[in-house]
Amino acid sequence: MESDETAAPTETSSPPRHWRPRVRPRSAPAQLDFPLVRNGLDYLTSVVEHLDENESMVTARDVKYAVLHLQAAVEVLLKARLMAEHWILVFSKPEDATRKALDEATLSSVTTDQAVTRLRNIAAVPITDKEEKALTGLGKHRNKLQHFGLTAPARAVEAKAGEVLDFLIRFVDEELLPRLGPKERKEAERTLRGLRGSLVNINTFVKERTNRIRGEVKKEGVENRTIQCPDCDQMALVLGETAGPGAEPVAACRFCASRWGPEELLSFFRAEGQDEPSELNTCPRCGEWMLGWGVRILSEPVGEVSFCFACSVAFPALVPCDRCGRPTEAADGSTGLCGGCWEDAVEGTHYEREDPTDYGYGPEQWDADYDEEQQ
Secondary structure: OOOOOOOOOOOOOOOOOOOOOOOOOOOOOOOOOOHHHHHHHHHHHHHHHHHHOOOOOOOHHHHHHHHHHHHHHHHHHHHHHHHHHHHHHHHHHHHOOOHHHHHHHOOOOOOHHHHHHHHOOOOOOOOHHHHHHHHHHHHHHHHHHHHHOOOHHHHHHHHHHHHHHHHHHHHHHHHHHOOOOHHHHHHHHHHHHHHHHHHHHOOHHHHHHHHHHHHHHHHHHHHHHEEEEOOOOEEEEEEOOOOOOOOOOOOEOOOOOEOOOOOHHHHHHOOOOOOOOOOHHHHHOOOOOOEEEEEEEOOOOEEEEEEEEEOOOOOOOOOEOOOOOOOEOOOOOOOOOHHHHHHHHHHHHHHHOOOOOOOOOOHHHHHHHHHHHOO
16 A cells, blocks of 8 residues: 555545656666767658648647758758868858867857858759748748747748758758768668658648659650659659669659669559560560550640550550450550451451452362462
């Protein structure tokens, strides 16, 4: 039995002044371990958790902390890229830079505007005017929230956060990952994989990133080989992308960064009831067994089409040939036969209708000569 001094109060009684609820003891971590890139990605993880609409309804409070943590992620990750160029660039005044101040983190570091300028002018990092404007706007929202308070439509603020989130994911993919050591890169990629699974649940991010990608592929003229990605379901998988000089072309998704080889795509986009590649996958144009079925393509918004992963040609109306199974155009009045089988059928019909007497043969002699030819 517990003594009166330690017993918990009942619903009808008031707790004694000296009573304290029992708290389960917990052990604190030995130390905080958040180096630059890990720290920035941890802030990004928090942003995604606050904006993930599948977890719960996004509230004004979620947007508030998403903005605060997103700005922190911006500051940390931009500095990480500057550090990769040269550590002196993270000082607000490079002429005052010392290694001691850097190691002890007592420096006066660059602002976001300074970081953007140096990344553009010194590290040749492509940052568009639109992206710079989004970063500046986020910084203003963060300063108001942090120091004064902010009254603004939550959806408008969330939309701006979506623009910056899109920029940061691309920035990490293109500017930071290639410059990390093997161990740090592996850790960062693992974190990003976890993030990407939730990014599709953030409407503002999806809308911003999708619009940007569609603008890119339209400008590059590759809409006719941009298909729906099997991983993220976005119209962002571009065929014929190369990772570098001498690398084999692959299909690369500009939304979720997944990569697919032609054989992998063929395996995914099978016809109904198909277990393995067959004549049904013969491309009518190039003849390769690389024709996928049920593919959605950016340049053909009408629905699913057949699409060749070898020559990147779409076929809106193909059906299997009734005789050989190879794909053929489904036109009004079609016989259901491909061109080759139709020619064979016409030729066979022609011979079947010939009259032997036209050649001076009787029926029996005609059949005998035909059997001899077959032998």
